[in-house]
């Protein structure tokens with residue numbers, strides 16, 4: 001079937017392929033077909049036609065016909081296709097279109113502006129600015145809209161110039177464009193329109209960016225109905241201290257219910273809007289907002305903002321919050337406690353301490369958890385018994401929080417905390433938490449208890465025990481950890497390896513024994529441990545592991561170097577490792593200490609990425625014979641990336657020599 | 660596998676290959692007469708892995724990434740884990756009456772006692788030893804450690820749980836049961852004071868290097884384990900047990916086992932109820 005027929009075929013796919021068969025090279029009739037296809041009913045055919053037409057548009061004849069089409073076309077889909085062709089057809093198309101611009105009818109001028117804007121054609125910027133005064137209303141609006149794509153001073157100034165226009169649509173388009181550019185507009189230029197409801201969010205944002213204190217009450221007034229108002233206030237607040245003060249004053253005068261409604265609705269907002277809305281509530285510094293604030297404090301993500309702002313309210317907010325406590329329960333009570341605990345100064349008095357101790361005894365786990373959390377900061381020996389009891393709570397969070405608190409209090413009152421722990425059994429979750437506390441307050445006398453817990457069926461508990469043993473400082477821990485290295489649970493063995501690594505040279509032999517029959521991450525951990533504890537025989541053992549699996553070999557290299565083995569001693573081994581990743585990582589870490597001949601050998605490595613790394617390393621060496629190595633390799637090299645790197649390295653060297 | 664499913668046959672040749680692989684790694688030796696036993700026990704592993712033949716199974720263990728794990732699974736189903744509390748009472752009697760007092764005397768300087776139950780199965784042996792040590796009253800405030808090891812993870816999990824059914828108590832007196840166990844569901848749980856003396860770990864007796872993790876021990880119980888090994892593996896194991904023992908330390912084997920033809924390094928000690936082996940106190944100066 002000939003192409004003409006296929007271009008008319010009922011199947012869009014046949015039509016699309018026919019377009020592809022037209023050329024290149026194209027003749028006049030191909031141009032007809034392609035331009036015709038721009039109005040095809042099927043979008044895939046149109047898309048193909050757009051692509052071809054863009055290439056054809058290099059030909060002025062085609063270009064002019066496209067421009068004609070632009071003006072005549074009635075069908076929206078086809079018109080958009082033509083715009084798309086021209087937007088992507090390059091600077092020449094823009095030039096030609098600019099020449100024709102004055103002769104176009106209004107509809108055509110509007111579409112031409114779309115093309116200039118879409119193409120981001122700076123050459124057409126003056127034309128766009130002038131088009132703000134086009135006799136045709138739609139063209140003016142279109143120009144204002146598209147100027148928002150240009151961040152040039154000229155474009156911003158022109159848009160600002162529109163703000164006092166009597167044409168409301170033009171003002172609106174200009175505001176939108178100014179907002180899109182985040183442009184700062186001085187107050188006197190917006191003052192006259194500041195109160196016009198019509199302009200909505202865009203106006204508020206522009207007002208906010210004016211940075212002028214006088215904008216504050218205007219924007220604040222809109223908080224109830226414009227989402228953007230909060231963000232505009234946030235911007236204004238950040239502009240200067242005077243502006244910030246004005247924002248606070250304006251917010252303080254607002255109806256309290258409006259603010260709290262805003263804050264509650266904000267929960268469903270996008271993060272940015274949410275942040276701004278909550279900030280507005282906090283800036284109001286209105287005590288009537290305390291309930292709202294307590295409610296908001298139940299969200300993790302708002303915590304930093306709440307704390308930093310409430311911190312600036314100072315003492316009054318503490319008093320209000322404290323008074324509130326007796327009227328609250330459940331989650332609100334917990335979040336109020338949480339806030340107080342972070343806002344109180346370090347030297348709180350007995351009364352505050354009493355409040356915390358009181359709530360620690362709450363039967364509501366959420367409240368008790370909040371109190372326990374607070375006691376991390378303020379706890380003393382009086383609450384340790386209660387906290388120790390809570391370690392055993394069925395509530396996981398509560399038990400954990402109590403553990404953290406005891407750990408923190410333990411730093412100040414180790415003896416008291418230790419005594420309180422005597423009654424807690426080393427079992428289950430409480431046992432795990434207990435181990436963590438013992439890390440701080442424990443001593444050799446706890447070792448038997450902990451060791452006994454190693455027979456527990458719970459791997460979590462065994463892991464915790466094993467992790468705690470080194471901090472107890474007993475001489476026995478090495479032999480116990482050695483037994484733990486035979487544990488069925490990999491996590492326990494990993495923990496034992498980590499613990500052994502903390503125990504110095506005495507643990508070396510155990511680490512070495514444990515290496516046997518081990519693979520993977522555990523082996524790597526043991527190897528690193530060996531590097532840490534050191535041992536007379538360690539360098540030899542580590543060297544023998546340089547050809548082990550990737551992670552083990554790298555760990556062995558790291559450990560050997562940590563023990564003072566010189567890289568030259570291990571270079572040959574590690575650089576002949578089967579995994580190129582090992583070679584590359586060693587090069588990255590130590591490339592500079594390698595000799596030219598060592599790197600030179602890597603130039604013929606089977607993997608191109610290794611060769612590339614070797615070229616890189618060689619390029620940095622000062623030796624004279626490097627150049628020879630590189631150019632010899634260049635003759636043999638097949639990989640384009642490596643060739644490019646070789647050329648570059650050679651050039652740099654030659655350049656350096658000449659200068 | 661369900662009844663009625665066709666039985667996958669284990670050929671003589673495949674059986675030997677599998678058997679040798681197991682023997683080489685774990686010492687356990689399956690005689691030719693055990694082929695059907697092995698076939699039926701490993702049948703469930705084949706079904707589990709959806710492998711059609713033993714040939715596939717053999718290659719799976721040898722060459723797949725999970726081969727090592729599967730070999731451990733195979734060991735889990737193939738080993739005999741039969742054990743119970745207070746097994747071979749007369750020997751335990753000698754242990755309590757003669758060995759423990761002697762150790763208490765000899766070791767009072769360091770006040771530390773380490774006993775290894777090698778091939779502990781589900782833990783009854785280790786806990787039995789702990790009961791005897793505790794009941795002897797000789798080691799209060801000592802650092803006592805009883806370490807049970809086995810190659811099967813399944814039995815180790817059971818040992819850690821420490822809860823047993825009636826069949827484990829076939830040789831346990833009423834008095835012992837009430838003193839050291841607490842009713843737990845359908846069975847009895849070992850009490851914490853006994854449990855706290857015991858540790859468990861995963862060790863292959865042929866893995867001499869890892870066995871070194873144990874450090875030195877004063878007594879080894881290796882009962883009813885070596886009977887499943889071939890001579891070569893017995894020799895290897897005996898020598899690493901010897902290696903682990905402190906001079907003067909004891910080796911207790913099952914009543915059907917002896918070191919005859921295996922080792923002359925140990926000295927034979929005649930106790931009132933039993934014969935046990937002992938690592939000589941001072942080695943001949945050569």
Ligand SMILES: C[S@@+](CC[C@H](N)C(=O)[O-])C[C@H]1O[C@@H](n2cnc3c(N)ncnc32)[C@H](O)[C@@H]1O
Nearest residue numbers: 685738739742778780809810811863864882883
């Ligand atoms: C019959 S049980 C003996 C239990 C206990 N010692 C007794 O006498 O009642 C034998 C145990 O030895 C273990 N075993 C077999 N080969 C082993 C090996 N190579 N390393 C460690 N344990 C092994 C088996 O898993 C089994 O649990």
